[in-house]
Amino acid sequence: MKENKAWSINGFVGLLIMLGFIALATFSLINGIVILGLISILIAVTCMASFTVVQPNQSKVITFFGKYVGSIRNDGFWMTVPFSFHRKVSLRVRNFNSVKLKVNDIEGNPIEIAAVVVFRVTDSAKALFEVEKYEVFVEIQSETALRHVASKYPYDRFEGTGYSLRGNAEEVAAELGDELQKRLQVAGVEVIETRLTHLAYATEIASAMLQRQQASAIISAREKIVEGAVTMVQMAITRIESEGIVQLDEERKAAMINNLMVAIVSDRSAQPIINTSTIY
Template identity: 30%
Template sequence: MLPGWAALLLMLASAVGAEMLLGRAAMLPWWLPGPEAAFPAERITAARLAVLPVCIGLFALAGLMANSGGEARVLACWGNYRGTVRKAGLVWVNPMLRRRRVDVRIRHWRSDPVDAADRDGAPIRVSLLVVWRVRDTARAVLSVLDHEDYLREQVHAVLSRTAATLPCDRFDGPGLSLRDGQWFGDELTRALAAEAAPVGLEVYSVQPLSLEYGPEVADSMRRRRVADLDADLRTVIVDDAVEAAKLAVRRLEHATGQELDRHARNALMERLLVAFVAPAGVPGAPTRRDGREGRRR
């Protein structure tokens, strides 16, 4: 590889030399023929000699290459790797070498919804955002047919393996699930980086953008998830109501200076729970009528 200005100087020198030789052979109309132009042998010799600088100039022109920033050129000859040009600007390389352009900037790819299945076998659809770049240009160009297609295929494979390790939602209690975006993204990043490294690709992050069930089970899973959230909400409401009732009883005893017996405390707790829980519509909560019937008995 040579600087571009060196090739330009060589082209200029070749053009001047060819023009001088052709002028001496009286083959250029703007040149005055020299005394040797009257001899055909000298004219033929000068014309033959002019072929050499013309070929040199064409060879220099064929090797010129403008390399923009953020790009690299992989050089190969008969399938053998000969180097990589990363310098931006005008450069000259051997025109006999094959030059393949590679984008080495940091890039991001947003996938279409990818079909997979969670640990329970429920079909899911996930959209991912992959941030990556080409780290080793030689491997990216020579080890696979198309490194971008390879990356897309590996995204699908890694997603299928990772999604099969956990359920999409936890209906049986607390624990990790695919809804945990931080864990899911870290696992996808680690797995995809390991698969992309052998072909010279560097993966910075893989983040799930959307996670939903497949259309065939989406309605049933949505109803199940809403029911689970509703049950959790009711549990929280009841727990908060019990704590508030206990606090109210303790404050009442402290304010009156008298300690209620067990039956009086239970009756007061029941009334407070009715006041706290019944407006929230929690099934199974005691009503005011039930409390009155209990007192009559």
């Protein structure tokens, strides 16, 4: 099933044709030409049964005794196949907001996720005849695709590299849109945009996962601090030795390195200790 253009002419032209046959029928009956009058009336009634109005961003799907004969996309007043059935299909851009779905990510952690899907109908014939109700079809397929994509990634990456739902929301949304487009192609629907609107751990594990995130953040921060401290101590020792400020043996060098590391890495401000001696 594929959309094609239905036969149609301007409705006002068809209206003039209908009025002309009505006038001809009236003239024929008055002058006793019964057969011509009856034929003219029949043609006028046929014309009357072929008018339709198409609103902007709307399509009229024309079926004639159960057979699809085409669609009218241009808005306005039209005359088309007489005694046909006209079903309207909206071509406007629409949003679908999914409910909060409870899904297990790839690591088995229960999460809550929701998305918004922006779509529109591009093929009115497929939308009406390939699926039962395309609006319901879009909703069900959107939630199915969201569950499938969410189960392929972890909520967050604590170790290693790779995509995560929280850290790569743009990439995950793009993949969701691609998968959803493949699912909705049969219904003649184009996916314009997909976005994640809600992402969180399920309430039963939210507290534990928050502690895990905090611990991971502390470890990462400590690693950065230690890495920077080592670099700073190395630079300090190298500069002292190169400029000949003081000669350090291995024991004093180790003591200075220890003091500098403690001063840099410690959470609290360093407390200087002044070594003084009394001269008699």
